[in-house]
Amino acid sequence: MSKSSPRRSFGRKSIGTVTVIEAKVHRSSARNARMAFILTAVIIGVLAAVVAAAYVHPIIALFIGAAVSVPCGALAWLLVRIWPVLRLLWWWTPEIVLAVLLLTGWVQLATHTSTLVTLAVVAVVLGVPAAVPALRRQVVAWVWCLIVRHRLRVCFAQFIIANQSGSLPLILWATPTPVGERVWVYLRPGLSLADLEGRLDKIAVTCHASSVLVERASDGNAAYLRFDIKRREVLTATVTSPLADVIDPDAPATDRPTPVIPTALDLPDVQAPTITLPVQPKKQTATSANGSKPAPAPSSDADDLSDWL
Amino acid sequence: MATASAPTAGIPVGPGLSMFDPIFIGIDEFGQHVYITLAYRNLLAGGEPGGGKSGLLNTIAAHAALSVDSRLVLLDGKLVELGQWEDCADAFIGPDITAALDVLRRLQTVMNNRYAWLRAHGRRKVTALDGLSVITVLVDEIAFYSATIGSKQEQEEFVALLRDLVARGRAAGIPVIAATQRPSFDIIPTSLRDLFGYRAAFRCTTPNSSNIVLGHGWAEQGYTATDIAPTNQGAAYLIAEGGTPRRIKVAYLDDAQIAGIADYATWTRRPTRLSAPTGTRVDWETAA
């Protein structure tokens, strides 16, 4: 759609056409729904007619086929049209399930027990994870897993342009790792690993993380990827080898023959090597090379010094 | 190339350990365990002093000491880095290049015999089922032997023997694990450096030093050991043949733990020490 066309026909067009992508997606959804209706109807109709023809007259079978195919096609059409809603529901499934469970539990509790018991149960359910650090960390990690799936979807929807119909990658499950989360993603046509690698810094910002890595999760399928979201650093921790814990502490210590223990452990204990021997030939060569008289005593000292420096 | 699959729960320990098992050396940046299989690969560790190279060598030595099918040959110019393993090692060489050359020549002969044995059996590499021991050669500070002590000739012979072990030893079950501060060409020839299947780059001061350890061009792609904090000793980039560098943290054993493991290993190895050499040597003689 060219930029000038909406302006020229501004009077006629409704305001709804301002968001161009939305209209495109909307139109393609309508077209897809129509295609789904026709395809489903034809295939189901033909199948039903062929099966029915084995029992009744072919003409009646055709009618039966038509009668079966129309509702099936309609169902397919409906599914495609409400697909955005279904997708939205799918994205929020864990949260919806969790909310339903919690609410049901709360209502059941409130109706069947006295207020005091209700409060006590709630206090235990909330208090224990809050008080035990290990549990608390686990709960927080799971919550981050829920959050990070939505943040990744925001990345894809907001700044990773996928394809014309605007289909987003399938964000599969997420698990906590010691440094953050690991999320598996199935790409749709229009994206690749290389596209994502160029935007990792932006993804990290969107996920409120320190850095993000992406790599292939399967050797056989380039669409199946794994995001590693890092929020913490583990490489600074001290790692111990498990070998240290498995040895038998009662193992007899090896009796080593006491080695000769060296004594001269400090600088004054070690005599300076006698320097007269190496110095003498140097002096001789120096004088002979110069071809001059041997220098007086103070200057020969200086000479020695520079030799040693 | 790993022969055994990585264990899923915990790390196998005790007398059941084998040098053909994956060796636990630490965790990666996601907190997952990192294993390497040394039976068919050599490892080179580089990085500035105090980076943690000797720590890595000790972790590997601990696994080797507790493995049933393993022999240790230690070369340590500093005496103290690997010195605690002396009692469970078959050879422990201090700052003495003659002794170092002797033991390397012995290893070369063993390697040649093993290849002759393999050829006689129509095979190409030693496996865990052969009952042959994996002879792990650990060299701390190669530079000490290749550029510091001994005459020029001895140093060259040391490098030549080591290169032969690194080049041919892997299929014969003689892996070499070496550490040096900066593996530039004057310390170990480039031809030798490029033969190591695993490289671990501990903290380096320049991207160039990091490239020297990991291989050319990694610093430009963002894998440079200069970004390891000086205070974070034991963190490294580990690259395996044909892979990309991974950030790892090496498991660390303190002196008391090493002493405990070394005592235990010496204790458990003593019976096999008396019988095993004769058993294998007879095999050898008949085969070769």
Ligand SMILES: Nc1ncnc2c1ncn2[C@@H]1O[C@H](COP(=O)(O)OP(=O)(O)O)[C@@H](O)[C@H]1O
């Ligand atoms: N994996 C590690 N985890 C924690 N600290 C370590 C680790 N490796 C080494 N260190 C610390 O760093 C110090 C120096 O390590 P070392 O292995 O001797 O360095 P290098 O051999 O590279 O000079 C050790 O004394 C120890 O305190």
Ligand SMILES: [Mg+2]
């Ligand atoms: Mg060291």
